[in-house]
Amino acid sequence: MNVEELLEGKQICICAGSGGVGKTTTSAAIAMGMAARGLKVAVLTIDPARRLANSLGLPELGNEERLIDPERFAAHGIEMRGELWAMMLDAKRTFDDLVERHAPDEETRDRILQNRIYQEISNAMAGSQEYMAMEKLYELHQEARYDLLVLDTPPTRHALDFIDAPERMTRFVEGRSLQFFLKPGRLGMRVVGRSGGMLFSVLKRVTGIDLLQDLSEFFQSFGDMAQGFSERAQRVKELLGRRETTFMLVTAPERDAIDEGVFFWRRLKEARLPFGGVVVNKVHRDFTAEIGAEFVPDAVSPPLDGLPADLRGLLGDDDLAARVYANFERYQALAARDRENMAHLTERLEGDCVVCVPYFDEDVHDISGLAQVNAYLFGSAAERREMFAGV
């Protein structure tokens, strides 16, 4: 399998994974590869590496998609048969737009946008970035201007934080329950119900009246839009489960990351969300080339018995030969570890859905780097195997 086959018939590809596994690069590479194959693709990213953005000719990405100049790809020998568009998500702007869209009138809109609590949370609330990313995805999907949308999800510690975002958003706006017992009135606050009264006095003691008042005002204004918000969150959630959507897990070959990947896959299945495949980045290559058919568990590294002598003979420098040997041992140990972890992953997932990308010697931060990644993402299993052998 390769990424093109995994994305067959899909309109939305959500790249999920924990921080630091190369999600942004993978998203950009997938989008570029699919665009090169003739699709009109938009990639929604959070925070591209400056050099990557520069290389794409996008010194400042905005909250709107921009077409990447096809000349740039030609310069790297890539034939771009489709179009690649890119945008950088601005969670705060998206949140503001959403408030604007749902506010019943200008007064409510301004009251929310100017509320101090809103200003603090629209950027920082846990999950707001994740939700806003989905929101933007939903909006673009509705407009139906692209064949494929690739979403680079915000960096979270857990890949799972992302799929829970609509739930959390709904819970958040349902804080409207508060307005039932905290209604700002002329005399400060009117409190509803007996236990509400007791509760209120306790809360007041803890938080101070000011904070309560601001919160209550916030939920009050927000309450007018909660219905619209919740409904929209529901539709966004539905979009994630549709047949044209797929989740691509991006991970690293370390055991923690692999375990999290397996866990993520199970959770997707439980939530009946569509799983596309796994991209494992930064896999240490085995220079003895026996890396096998996408990591056969029983592959064994060859014994290194005669090697020290061979190296001494070739290099004519005992000290250098010893260092080369020691380094090789460590490299092989890492390759063996990765092979074991990959086998563990492949055994647990159903079907042939794992694509490995090696740990390149240099950072991927420009179009030719993406092309290098794509040779693996879009190559056949046999081609990948050959490239991993690294001759």
Added chain:
Amino acid sequence: MPNPLDKRLLFVTGKGGVGKSTVAAALGVVATRQGKRTIICEVAQQERMSSVFHTQGVGYHETEIAPGLFAFSIDPQRALEEYLLMQIKIKPLYELMFKNRIFTYFAAATPGLRELVTIGKVWELAQLDRRVKRGAKYDLVIVDAPATGHGIGFLRTPKTFGDIARVGPVKRQADAIYKFITDPALTSVCAVAWPEEMPVNETLDLRRSLREELGLDLDEIFMNGLYPELFGADEAAEMREVLEREQAANGEGSPLARAALRAALSEHRRATAQQEQLGRLRSESGEQVVALPFLFRPRLDMDAVGELADAIEAGL
């Protein structure tokens, strides 16, 4: 440069995947070696410390994971309950509150409340006069803070709440916490970086926003994951030559030796690229950067943490 381990509270922050938890654990080991009673706090319920130190479920207990070294995983819900109990003091009233559905909504919905009680708990652990009954004092509290983007928000929470709540107990608490974490004599913020383009940029961004938004300076930057510089440029050139000659000799010679040479050249390229990033971080941050080695180990266990702790001791 004052030693960050001499402060009472130490935040370890950095981009995801740079080994922040491992560095936090290693700092804990170094502090313990210096005779400090130390506790490492996890805030995202990752339970990383349990796996590093081979202990079962650290959880919301001050668990001794090695002599003099404790770990603690902050569950915001528990921290909130603990805080309210301390504030309200009357158990039935407090129980009434927690049984109330509306209160549950309030707690879940109030933006930033989870972060506030979490950082509040961190602050409480760092007090010499602990608020918690029978709480023993620690010489040092190390926080495995959220990844950078969220990390700044996390550190800013007390200020945000202090500003929003103009008067009242929350205001007083938030201000006290803010004062503590912005006092360079008491609190230190360190960053963990990784020798690649993006993590270095993020570390520089973190340094800038800390200064602009909180007036804080990074005490120390740890550049983690550095490959050793095993080969000089001349040696690399020589190995390249030998490899080309061997490859030209169609199938003759030792395939293993060729593989070893390719691995050596890869090591040389990686180490060189990493040194460039280290140089960039040093010159652009103007801070002291402690270089930490890549751990060629199958698993990040206690031995790995020990190796990192040795490197930190040598570098601090």
